[in-house]
Amino acid sequence: MTTAFMRSLVAGIFIVAAAAGHAAPLFSGHDEQVNALLAQMTLDEKIGQMTQPDLACVTNFADIRTYAFGSMLNGGGDKPAGDNNPANWLRTMNELQSWALRSRLKIPLLYGIDAVHGNNDVAGTVIFPHHLGLGATRNARLVEQAEHITALETAGAGMRWAFAPCVTVPQDIRWGRTYEGYSSDPQLVSALGAAAIRGLQGDALSAKPDSVLACAKHFVGDGGTLDGRDEGNTVCDETALRELHLPPYRAAIRAGVGSIMVSYSSWNGLKMHANKYLLTDVLKGELGFQGFLVSDWAAIDQISPDYKKDVELSINAGLDLVMIPKGPGKPNNYLEFMQDLKELVTEGKVPVSRIDDAVRRILRIKFQLGLFENPYTDPALTAQIGSPEHRAVARECVRESLVLLKNDRHALPLSKHLKHLAVIGAAADDLKIQCGGWTVSWQGDGQLTRGTTILAAIRQTVSPDTRITFSPDGRDLKDADAVIAVIGEPPYAESYGDRTNLDLSAGDAALLATARAAGAPVTTILLSGRPLLLGSALDQSDAFLAAWLPGTEGQGVADVLFGDAKPTGKLPRPWPANDHQFAVNRAFGPPRFPYGFGLTY
Numbered sequence: 099m100t101t102a103f104m105r106s107l108v109a110g111i112f113i114v115a116a117a118a119g120h121a122a123p124l125f126s127g128h129d130e131q132v133n134a135l136l137a138q139m140t141l142d143e144k145i146g147q148m149t150q151p152d153l154a155c156v157t158n159f160a161d162i163r164t165y166a167f168g169s170m171l172n173g174g175g176d177k178p179a180g181d182n183n184p185a186n187w188l189r190t191m192n193e194l195q196s197w198a199l200r201s202r203l204k205i206p207l208l209y210g211i212d213a214v215h216g217n218n219d220v221a222g223t224v225i226f227p228h229h230l231g232l233g234a235t236r237n238a239r240l241v242e243q244a245e246h247i248t249a250l251e252t253a254g255a256g257m258r259w260a261f262a263p264c265v266t267v268p269q270d271i272r273w274g275r276t277y278e279g280y281s282s283d284p285q286l287v288s289a290l291g292a293a294a295i296r297g298l299q300g301d302a303l304s305a306k307p308d309s310v311l312a313c314a315k316h317f318v319g320d321g322g323t324l325d326g327r328d329e330g331n332t333v334c335d336e337t338a339l340r341e342l343h344l345p346p347y348r349a350a351i352r353a354g355v356g357s358i359m360v361s362y363s364s365w366n367g368l369k370m371h372a373n374k375y376l377l378t379d380v381l382k383g384e385l386g387f388q389g390f391l392v393s394d395w396a397a398i399d400q401i402s403p404d405y406k407k408d409v410e411l412s413i414n415a416g417l418d419l420v421m422i423p424k425g426p427g428k429p430n431n432y433l434e435f436m437q438d439l440k441e442l443v444t445e446g447k448v449p450v451s452r453i454d455d456a457v458r459r460i461l462r463i464k465f466q467l468g469l470f471e472n473p474y475t476d477p478a479l480t481a482q483i484g485s486p487e488h489r490a491v492a493r494e495c496v497r498e499s500l501v502l503l504k505n506d507r508h509a510l511p512l513s514k515h516l517k518h519l520a521v522i523g524a525a526a527d528d529l530k531i532q533c534g535g536w537t538v539s540w541q542g543d544g545q546l547t548r549g550t551t552i553l554a555a556i557r558q559t560v561s562p563d564t565r566i567t568f569s570p571d572g573r574d575l576k577d578a579d580a581v582i583a584v585i586g587e588p589p590y591a592e593s594y595g596d597r598t599n600l601d602l603s604a605g606d607a608a609l610l611a612t613a614r615a616a617g618a619p620v621t622t623i624l625l626s627g628r629p630l631l632l633g634s635a636l637d638q639s640d641a642f643l644a645a646w647l648p649g650t651e652g653q654g655v656a657d658v659l660f661g662d663a664k665p666t667g668k669l670p671r672p673w674p675a676n677d678h679q680f681a682v683n684r685a686f687g688p689p690r691f692p693y694g695f696g697l698t699y
């Protein structure tokens with residue numbers, strides 16, 4: 099029997115089990131251990147398990163022992179003290195764990211990190227294309243493979259929990275997080291999200307050292323906000339919410355996802371973190387989700403001006419674990435959270451049964467991951483981080499993610515034997531633009547990681563007789579036999595990427611005009627987290643490739659430029675013709691390129 103066949107069989111069993119209202123088999127088997135442990139826990143210890151401080155706000159690691167935190171997290175760009183290299187991460191993770199194991203009940207700590215396109219906070223890891231590019235591959239098998247490598251590189255740095263995959267279904271490209279979603283189509287997001295979960299966790303979450311807890315996020319409707327505003331309000335009726343934004347969660351639960359992150363956004367004006375109907379009745383009840391629910395970063399703080407009320411509303415709504423960074427002027431926010439929750443239980447405002455349910459869910463995952471027997475990472479995994487084998491898979495992802503939008507006069511593939519090839523545009527030699535946000539630093543604009551730029555990849559691909567000139571501003575075009583122009587968006591993450599204007603930058607437009615004037619065939623490569631309005635850029639290019647945010651393996655781009663791999667990518671969302679089409683909306687005429695468009699040569 100093939101594994102694919104067995105998997106579909108297993109998936110089938112899940113559907114049947116869920117429909118019959120049974121617990122998903124993935125989460126059975128540890129009830130006795132969980133209950134025995136729970137019976138020994140004080141209220142403080144239970145609340146500790148529900149507390150997840152950010153690494154940067156725990157200045158004294160002894161607090162991990164004192165308060166018996168259930169989890170800690172790596173805010174985007176957080177780093178351990180000392181060098182940013184895998185060995186130092188591993189050492190730090192082990193140190194945190196050793197403090198947890200000194201607490202009274204020795205419950206291991208579960209550390210979470212935004213490994214959203216590879217284990218991207220750790221320098222030297224392989225960086226995969228962001229989700230939108232993977233959406234263009236339409237290749238669930240490849241996504242699963244990529245996420246398995248992410249699992250290896252996450253576990254190898256000492257963490258067993260990735261805040262991924264993002265299964266948002268972005269509807270409006272003004273949203274700065276558009277690239278975190280595979281597609282505007284819920285079916286494609288569902289298929290690739292489930293594949294990603296299998297890649298991270300394995301066929302089931304387990305004690306295998308490379309089984310890493312996945313986290314589907316952000317529940318629910320984060321991609322449906324008005325005008326694409328980050329953390330905004332999704333206004334629609336329940337039927338629309340269920341058709342557009344809920345399907346990826348059904349698929350994620352079927353794939354056995356162990357955690358789900360709640361969205362900052364609101365649905366019809368109510369903050370998701372306070373929405374008991376969706377968190378408890380729909381997700382945990384109707385959909386049978388048995389893992390735990392984690393908040394987003396300081397997200398409960400947005401429910402009301404009264405923090406204690408926020409704790410009450412969110413925990414009663416069904417939240418199990420609360421992400422707590424430093425607040426303005428509040429270095430030890432976690433103490434306030436724990437104090438408030440304890441008072442709420444004592445006052446009878448949060449039932450003990452709710453606390454027990456949350457702690458059971460968290461402990462069950464820790465048993466499933468085998469953390470009690472093996473709290474420390476297998477160091478054999480650390481050596482594999484950033485290996486050539488891992489990079490080869492990312493290169494394959496890049497090849498398959500490129501979407502060819504135009505190819506006149508057979509501009510592509512380019513010959514490897516041209517006399518003079520002119521490469522223009524600063525983005526051709528800029529790993530930060532190539533990787534985008536969530537790369538080493540939160541905004542992707544900080545420390546550089548290791549990788550191959552598109553320019554370096556072109557140099558490695560053409561014959562030694564080809565003269566390559568590189569000019570960021572397109573000055574050096576004389577006698578060029580062909581021009582490759584690389585343009586794109588600077589890196590951004592979250593609300594920093596929200597835009598109302600999605601025209602190409604004036605600099606990029608000018609660059610292409612210069613390229614056209616040179617007379618040689620022009621191939622344009624666009625690096626961006628979303629479609630942009632192309633204006634005259636298409637007319638000025640003979641060939642045009644949408645390359646999204648490909649990550650560290652620029653060689654995958656050169657493979658397609660020079661014919662070592664044919665372009666196969668298909669648009670994962672429609673490409674707008676004008677600024678009335680930023681939101682997926684057929685009412686405003688046909689898009690410039692429809693969903694699914696993509697040429698080959």
Ligand code: BGC
Nearest residue numbers: 172173174212261315394395
């Ligand atoms: C983001 C999440 C992320 C979390 C932790 C939040 O601001 O919305 O996607 O997982 O921070 O860094």
Ligand code: BGC
Nearest residue numbers: 172173174175176395540592
């Ligand atoms: C991000 C964190 C980041 C922080 C910086 C949050 O919204 O998700 O990961 O470190 O903002 O303030």
